[in-house]
Amino acid sequence: MLKDGCAREAVGKYGDMLYRVCLLMLRNTADAEDAVQETFIKFVTKAPDFADSEHEKAWLITVAANKCRDMLRYRTRHYTESEELLDGYAVSKEESGILEALMELPEKYRIVLELFYIDEYKAAEIAEIVGIGASAVKMRLSRGRKLLEKKYRKEYM
Amino acid sequence: MDKKLKNAGGKITMPEDMKERIIKACETAEKNRITRTDSDDGYTEVASGTERVSSRNRIIRTVSAAAACAVLMAGIGTTGFLLHKQNNKMAGSDIVEEINSPFGDFSTFEYRFDAGDGKYGKYSAETYSRLSDFLNKFNWGEPVEKPEGRDIDADVEETVYDIKWTKGDTPPIECNLHIANDGYVSYQESMMSFETGAMASLGDIKWYLIDFDAFDSGIQAILAQDTEKISPFGNFRVLDFELQSGIGIYNKYNSSKLYGGLADMLNNFDWGEGVYEPVSEESVLDFSDSAYTVSWELDGLISWINIESTGRTVYVDLKYDDDHLKAEELCRRIYQIDIEDFRNKFSKIVSEDEYIDQNEIDRLTRGKCKYAVIQKYGYGSLIPEDEEDKERLDDLLKNRFVHMLKVNIPSESYDSEQTLCDITFEYKIDEKNSRTMYFTVLNNGVVSMSEYTQTDDGSEPSGSATYAINIEEFKDRLADAGIDIDSFASEEAEETSENNGITFTGDMISPFDNKVIYDADGKYDPVANIKHMDQNIEKFISQFPDIRVDVCFEDENMKELVPADEQTREQIESFIRNDFESMLKYDSYSSDFNSDAEHRKFFVVYSYMSGDKEIFHKGYSVSSSNLTTRSDCLKVEGGNDEWRGPYSCTIDYNAFAAKLAEFGLI
Numbered sequence: 120m121l122k123d124g125c126a127r128e129a130v131g132k133y134g135d136m137l138y139r140v141c142l143l144m145l146r147n148t149a150d151a152e153d154a155v156q157e158t159f160i161k162f163v164t165k166a167p168d169f170a171d172s173e174h175e176k177a178w179l180i181t182v183a184a185n186k187c188r189d190m191l192r193y194r195t196r197h198y199t200e201s202e203e204l205l206d207g208y209a210v211s212k213e214e215s216g217i218l219e220a221l222m223e224l225p226e227k228y229r230i231v232l233e234l235f236y237i238d239e240y241k242a243a244e245i246a247e248i249v250g251i252g253a254s255a256v257k258m259r260l261s262r263g264r265k266l267l268e269k270k271y272r273k274e275y276m
Numbered sequence: 277m278d279k280k281l282k283n284a285g286g287k288i289t290m291p292e293d294m295k296e297r298i299i300k301a302c303e304t305a306e307k308n309r310i311t312r313t314d315s316d317d318g319y320t321e322v323a324s325g326t327e328r329v330s331s332r333n334r335i336i337r338t339v340s341a342a343a344a345c346a347v348l349m350a351g352i353g354t355t356g357f358l359l360h361k362q363n364n365k366m367a368g369s370d371i372v373e374e375i376n377s378p379f380g381d382f383s384t385f386e387y388r389f390d391a392g393d394g395k396y397g398k399y400s401a402e403t404y405s406r407l408s409d410f411l412n413k414f415n416w417g418e419p420v421e422k423p424e425g426r427d428i429d430a431d432v433e434e435t436v437y438d439i440k441w442t443k444g445d446t447p448p449i450e451c452n453l454h455i456a457n458d459g460y461v462s463y464q465e466s467m468m469s470f471e472t473g474a475m476a477s478l479g480d481i482k483w484y485l486i487d488f489d490a491f492d493s494g495i496q497a498i499l500a501q502d503t504e505k506i507s508p509f510g511n512f513r514v515l516d517f518e519l520q521s522g523i524g525i526y527n528k529y530n531s532s533k534l535y536g537g538l539a540d541m542l543n544n545f546d547w548g549e550g551v552y553e554p555v556s557e558e559s560v561l562d563f564s565d566s567a568y569t570v571s572w573e574l575d576g577l578i579s580w581i582n583i584e585s586t587g588r589t590v591y592v593d594l595k596y597d598d599d600h601l602k603a604e605e606l607c608r609r610i611y612q613i614d615i616e617d618f619r620n621k622f623s624k625i626v627s628e629d630e631y632i633d634q635n636e637i638d639r640l641t642r643g644k645c646k647y648a649v650i651q652k653y654g655y656g657s658l659i660p661e662d663e664e665d666k667e668r669l670d671d672l673l674k675n676r677f678v679h680m681l682k683v684n685i686p687s688e689s690y691d692s693e694q695t696l697c698d699i700t701f702e703y704k705i706d707e708k709n710s711r712t713m714y715f716t717v718l719n720n721g722v723v724s725m726s727e728y729t730q731t732d733d734g735s736e737p738s739g740s741a742t743y744a745i746n747i748e749e750f751k752d753r754l755a756d757a758g759i760d761i762d763s764f765a766s767e768e769a770e771e772t773s774e775n776n777g778i779t780f781t782g783d784m785i786s787p788f789d790n791k792v793i794y795d796a797d798g799k800y801d802p803v804a805n806i807k808h809m810d811q812n813i814e815k816f817i818s819q820f821p822d823i824r825v826d827v828c829f830e831d832e833n834m835k836e837l838v839p840a841d842e843q844t845r846e847q848i849e850s851f852i853r854n855d856f857e858s859m860l861k862y863d864s865y866s867s868d869f870n871s872d873a874e875h876r877k878f879f880v881v882y883s884y885m886s887g888d889k890e891i892f893h894k895g896y897s898v899s900s901s902n903l904t905t906r907s908d909c910l911k912v913e914g915g916n917d918e919w920r921g922p923y924s925c926t927i928d929y930n931a932f933a934a935k936l937a938e939f940g941l942i
Contacts, residue, residue, distance in 0.1 A: 126298075126299050126302035126306065129302075130290075130299050130302070131295075134290045134295050134298070137290075138288070138294070139285060139288040142288060143285075143288075152294050152297070152298070155290070155294075156297070156298045159298055159301075160302055162302075163303075163305060164305055167799050168799075208287050208288050208289065214280060214283060214284035215284065217284055218281075218285065221281065233285065236281045236282055236285070237282050237286065239282075247924075267281075269739075269741075
């Protein structure tokens with residue numbers, strides 16, 4: 120767990136993970152940066168006491184995901200970026216296809232699929248983080264995966 | 277695909293320059309934390325830093341503005357600049373604008389201009405642009421002394437115009453500008469305290485004295501040009517709204533034609549006059565009778581319109597805290613609308629949505645149709661008696677049905693709803709292969725399709741898709757072919773409504789509210805929250821005089837553990853009713869994420885029964901890792917159950933297991 124006054128350490132430890140969550144949800148680098156920044160500001164200014172580092176990480180993901188949802192609801196100015204969004208990362212052309220397909224899914228499937236397949240959380244953990252029941256997580260995983268497969272095959276195979 | 281997703285996702289990393297910006301912003305925010313100190317005068321808010329934290333977008337905007345100034349200056353040149361400086365406005369320039377406003381450039385921030393005309397500042401962007409121009413150029417004069425005997429709260433009735441905006445963040449400063457009809461203008465800034473969450477004034481109120489008649493006539497001239505028809509809740513063409521009808525959700529993910537059509541309908545609908553209802557602690561929104569719900573977020577407020585089946589319509593503004601856990605209701609207005617008119621307009625727009633394209637039709641109908649059959653659960657295949665009707669039905673299914681399918685489906689369309697009928701098609705592709713499509717038509721107009729291909733090697737799934745259909749039109753076509761589909765009662769529906777759930781009436785108390793309790797440090801209080809939930813359940817069940825609570829243990833597969841004899845059953849029931857919950861500890865946040873299915877051993881179930889119906893269900897899952905989670909479910913007729921939880925707590929699993937062993941259950 121991190122101590123007070125640890126912005127650099129926190130960003131170093133969780134920055135990539137939170138940025139990925141936000142980028143995949145918001146599909147806009149500037150908005151993702153805002154969401155991550157606000158999450159860390161909240162972390163350094165008013166985070167609760169954490170039981171352990173898993174709790175800390177889950178808290179950060181929850182705050183970031185809520186912020187993203189907030190921004191998606193209120194999105195009036197910034198729209199999603201096009202294919203160039205994934206340029207600049209070490210993602211191959213072949214790999215970017217599946218991420219683009221993922222980003223085209225409805226938000227409720229995106230976050231669940233990302234936490235499950237990329238961040239390797241279990242369904243029960245995702246339920247805690249996202250604030251829905253474990254059965255809803257499983258349902259979203261199953262349906263989201265089908266949708267992803269369909270979209271990916273249609274567009275990129 | 278899973279591996280590919282993991283590999284690709286893992287390569288998304290935050291750029292280094294972004295990390296540095298965020299670290300700097302965090303460090304600044306830490307410096308800027310508000311500390312509360314005691315002084316002789318009582319509490320005083322002290323800001324220990326002055327540097328403000330800006331989001332990247334705001335930084336970019338500021339940089340852009342600065343860059344624009346630089347370009348402008350370079351373009352004007354030294355002579356021009358001096359001329360500008362001397363005359364305060366460059367002759368002949370249509371770029372440089374005079375800004376007299378002491379409150380900043382209104383065109384650079386988002387504000388709400390409430391003219392007290394019932395529109396609550398919901399004007400078009402064009403009108404706001406004109407207002408900004410006017411407010412920037414208006415002569416506000418210099419600050420004046422506070423008018424004697426006047427304070428801001430007492431001025432509400434005097435206020436003719438009210439302008440609000442926020443600036444900065446962590447937390448934002450709220451700016452309020454009141455313009456009274458005697459010409460006095462008050463400007464106040466306030467900020468939320470980190471510690472208490474209460475708004476506190478920043479500095480003194482500034483007062484100005486303006487030429488009110490000039491201001492008023494200028495504003496009225498601008499507002500008179502605002503002819504765009506918008507709803508009393510705002511312009512739905514601009515709002516990022518979501519409309520829910522039953523389980524169908526319509527939002528920006530639907531086609532722009534559908535979404536725009538709904539926005540126009542909401543803007544043009546005759547909502548009538550709204551009546552304010554006082555907001556109180558208890559006035560929690562009750563969505564139990566909700567024919568339609570519209571929600572959106574703007575300026576940090578989440579607004580809801582709940583349209584009940586009687587036409588009673590409740591509009592509320594809710595302000596959530598940063599965690600979205602606590603909500604404060606700020607405004608509530610009640611309308612009485614013509615629900616039939618609303619329903620007809622809504623249905624017309626939804627039914628006008630786009631049909632699937634020819635490619636999709638060709639894909640669905642490829643091969644030669646060997647047969648098509650419609651079935652109803654519990655009744656088997658539906659076959660008209662009349663030969664002509666049989667032909668019509670065959671024609672409808674084989675030739676017309678796929679043309680009735682539409683592309684846009686409600687985003688929540690997969691969850692529980694009732695099946696109207698199933699339609700099965702078999703198409704012969706070639707000599708060896710054929711394919712079968714199963715369409716399930718739901719009562720809400722959603723159609724889900726699964727496709728299987730039969731080859732020599734057997735049958736394998738080859739596709740699935742979801743569509744929508746105008747359900748009334750489909751029923752009409754079936755009726756033309758001699759099938760009155762509604763005359764076949766849905767056994768599923770009857771079974772559900774007979775055995776489970778309650779129907780809410782207007783004055784019934786729900787066991788769920790949105791209240792979240794925090795401790796003195798502002799942290800989620802698990803003990804107080806579970807106590808609150810239990811109190812609500814008590815209130816809820818007290819409405820059912822015949823209530824009884826059935827209890828049991830279930831194994832990990834949710835199979836009831838049956839005791840050997842009646843005496844043991846009584847002991848088990850006594851234990852669950854009286855002792856089990858006292859073994860649970862809620863006093864520490866539990867985050868044992870290893871508590872997945874592999875650790876889950878038992879369920880402890882409390883079924884609240886009214887007659888033969890289960891109306892409420894409380895279930896605990898007990899894991900060998902000591903983690904126990906509780907989930908509560910309000911059983912609502914028609915399968916629209918409401919869930920709360922899971923609430924985490926801990927149990928001494930060894931003691932619990934010993935008890936089960938004592939009962940001979942393990």
